[in-house]
Amino acid sequence: MIRSSAATHVAEHSALIMAPAADVYELVAAVRGWPDVFGPTVHAEVLEETERHQLLRIWAFANGRVRNWTSRRSLDPATRTVTFRQVVTAPPVASMGGEWRIMETADGCRVTLLHDYRATDDDPEALRLIETAVDTNSTTELRALKATAERFADFTQSRFTFCTHQDISGTRQDVFDFLARADAWPSRLPHVARVQLREDEPGVQHLTMDTYSPDGSEHTTSSVRLCFPERGLIVYKQTTPPPVMAGHTGRWVVESVQDERRVPMVRAVSWHTVVLDMDGVRGVLGPTTKLAEAGSMIRRSLDANSSATLLRAKQYVEQSG
Structure with missing residues (x-):
């Protein structure tokens, strides 16, 4: 009204x-x-x-x-x-x-x-x-x-957060640029087949991406990303997550650290928050799939892609430097 x-x-x-x-x-x-x-x-x-x-x-x-x-x-x-x-x-x-x-x-x-x-x-x-x-x-x-x-109890039980990181010898800006330049990922990341990137205004990216899962299957997802270069931060939300997820948000964080020798380094961290869609899980992974099993499988898949991206960022930045 x-x-x-x-x-x-x-x-x-x-x-x-x-x-x-x-x-x-x-x-x-x-x-x-x-x-x-x-x-x-x-x-x-x-x-x-x-x-x-x-x-x-x-x-x-x-x-x-x-x-x-x-x-x-x-x-x-x-x-x-x-x-x-x-x-x-x-x-x-x-x-x-x-x-x-x-x-x-x-x-x-x-x-x-x-x-x-x-x-x-x-x-x-x-x-x-x-x-x-x-x-x-x-x-x-x-x-x-x-x-x-x-379905409050199901929601709280099906939502989980995790992260993985990579220490890189390079500048914070170079690492951030690798993560922000998603349009270059098909030539830089083996698990990315195609990227369509639209930027309506500076720092707001609309991203459609085809990626390969560890089992070789291909998936298309769409996301919106907010880029904050001065903070070394990229946050994103999948607007069309895979059918096994009711929601998927995350962030890339690039921060300055020191290793055990007190040598300046950059630490890039990939965070994921996932909300499982158990109906979708059972439809894709089988009717007997349990919550914990689905969570472990999805975490392994996302973690593998994030780890691969961070390793390629390390190789690219360190070789370029």
Whole structure:
């Protein structure tokens, strides 16, 4: 439901969720995990945090493009409400705020997501874009929240994080550039068959890639990547993960370290967070496949590709230097 008063417009979306209100509130409050729950959210960082207040920066899809903004949030676990207000907006938004309300019902809870917003210069076309984004993302987020909360135990058990690293004798910038130049990977990485890379704006990459698994099978995945060269950081989210995964996010971190001889080195770390799709797992790997077995197989596959990428980065940078 959307209504307006002068230049301020208000939207309200709600959903009934057959899950404990406490579980739903936990998913809303834990913003660092949003990329694993909410489809539109690519990445979220907590810049400042106290027990009840947060300053966040969020990157998310809006009308097909990745936007980012900075928000302040106030959390009230007693009333299970989370209020938010953007302090740095992304055009064409002039202002945006709202509230999550989670109310217990006899068989679960009702979640209401409120927004109030204004368009830059009250432009009608800008307002239409904002309305579409708010409506689409709110509907998508509530649907995802319902699906995740109603299988909360399965979700927590099927999500896992791991990493692998490689120490490299070279500059931080050279290692970062190897990882950021994914368009050159088919000629540099044996497990990459094809890459299609689009960069709508500096630092935001849309990547479609064909890769070979250890068993020789070929898989196509699509991801969005956010590149922060000054931080030696690339974060990504697969927008079309393989059928065995409900979600896959990760990051490449390049940092300066010293070895045991106190020689300056660069350490490149590949992090993965995976949420298994057990229906997909059983369809691909067999109906008797267990959660732990599927997790081990997927971890080995991802770890093999990451290790191969990091080894090639080491060889490339050290030989070039």
